[in-house]
Amino acid sequence: MRDVGLVVNPIAGMGGRVGLKGTDNKVEEARRRGAEPRAPSRAQEALEHLREQPTDVELYTYGGVMGETEAIAAGFSPAVVDSPDEDDTSSEDTRAAVRRLVEEGVDLILFVGGDGTAVDVAETLDELGAEVPILGVPGxxxxxxxxxAVTPRAAGRLAATFERTETREVNDIDEDAYRGGDVTTELKALAEVPVGDEVQSSKQIGGGTVEALADAVAGDITEDEATYILGPGSTVDAVKAELGFNGSPLGVDVWRDGELLARDASESDILENLGERNVIVVSPIGGQGFIFGRGNDQISPAVIRRSEIEVIASKQKLDDIGVLRVDTGDPKLDEELRGWQRVRVGKFERRLLKVV
Known part of the structure; x- marks a missing residue:
């Protein structure tokens, strides 16, 4: 029997598809833009796969949308240890939930959220002096x-089956600086995490020279009449610079026939500007390999299904990551995207890399 403690940050990820690059201090603005909660469905997906595992699991959780609702929807009868005082949850509610789960003596804390949630969980454990392993469901x-874990499904499997843990990093960035284009990670804590192939690496910042690649990609774009959805990151930002406009380095820009149609676009902005033929240009995240589902939620399943995909990267980056990954929030689409993907590494040269 394994006792698993569940904590869901129900507002995590709401800012992604509406172009806010996070939800810290931006919940109301995200709602005004029409954002829908993302974490609850991710939590339910992870729990459904946890429930399918052969290991007997006793699930402990916080009340309402911080775990109880999702657990019941996934078929569990959870032990509810406490509940938040307000409908609008906060960082302190996450920390309070962790403290109660530690009191219950759980073997693992499975949390759903982003880096901010990871910091809340890890720092609370550190304050308590508790050595409880943690595992994040990316939300x-x-x-x-x-x-x-690389996907919610992977988190569910690993939570039930892991046999040992290792020390890993909890990093975070300043979202306000992030929105302004400044990306600097800060080590916030260390935590014990289950060992498994489906736990992601820390994201690497920086990337090396990509001028020749950017020049070649931009040259092809200028000769094409398609609508281009240009993703975030330094590699694609170099393409934007070659096209002659100041793009959003950490956002998504839409370009067609020499004109910037939308800068720092939300999902709805992108959908409004799609044409007859559309091409998504993305570069995998250094150290992780994600091409969808990390920092570019604006490029949603609805956008992907109407577009061609052009993946670009330096050779060194590909050597470092080994594989590509996707986590779009749509399991069927993720499965369709898996397989071999051509990645452009130069003016004419392409390499095959597997999407896993």
Whole structure:
């Protein structure tokens, strides 16, 4: 029998598809833009796969949308240890939930959120002096820490089956600086995390010279009449610079026929500007390999299904990551995207890399 404690940050990830690059201090604005909660469905997906595992699991959780609702929807009869005082939950509610789960003596804390949630969980454990392992279900926009499973399904499987743990980093960034284009990670804590192939690495910042690649990609774009959805990151930002406009380095920009149609676009902005033929240009995240589902939620399943995909990267980055990953929030689409993907590494050269 394994006792698993569940904590869901129900507002995590709400800012992604509406272009806010996070939800810290932006919940009301995200709602005004039409954002829908993302973490609850991710939690339910993870729990459904946890329930399918052969290991007997006793699930402990916080009340309402911080775990109880999702657990019942996934078929569990959870032990509810306490509940938040307000409908609008906060960082302190996450920390209070962790303290109660530690009191219950759980073997693992499974949390759903992003890096901010990971910090709340890890710092609370540190304050308590508790050595309880943690595992993140990726539900936020920023997922820089190496304490997350690569997908909700992977989190459910690993929570039931892991046999040992290792020390990993919890990192976070300043979201206000992030929105302004400044990305600097800060080590916030260390945590014990289950060992498994489906736990993601820490995101690497930086990337090396990509001028020749950017020049080649931009040259092809200028000769094409398609609508281009240009993702975030330094590699694609170099393409934007070659096209002659100041793009959003950490956002998504839409370009067609020499004109910037939308800068720092939300999902709805992108959908409004799609044409007859659309091409998504993305670069995998260094150290992790994600091309969808980390920092570019605006490029939603609805956008992907109407577009071609052009993955670009330096050779060194590909050597470092080994595989590509996707976590779109749509399991059927993720499955369709898996397999071999051509990645452009130069003017003419392409390499095959597997999407896993």
């Amino acid at each position: 936020g926009v920023k997922v820089y820490s190496s304490v997350f």
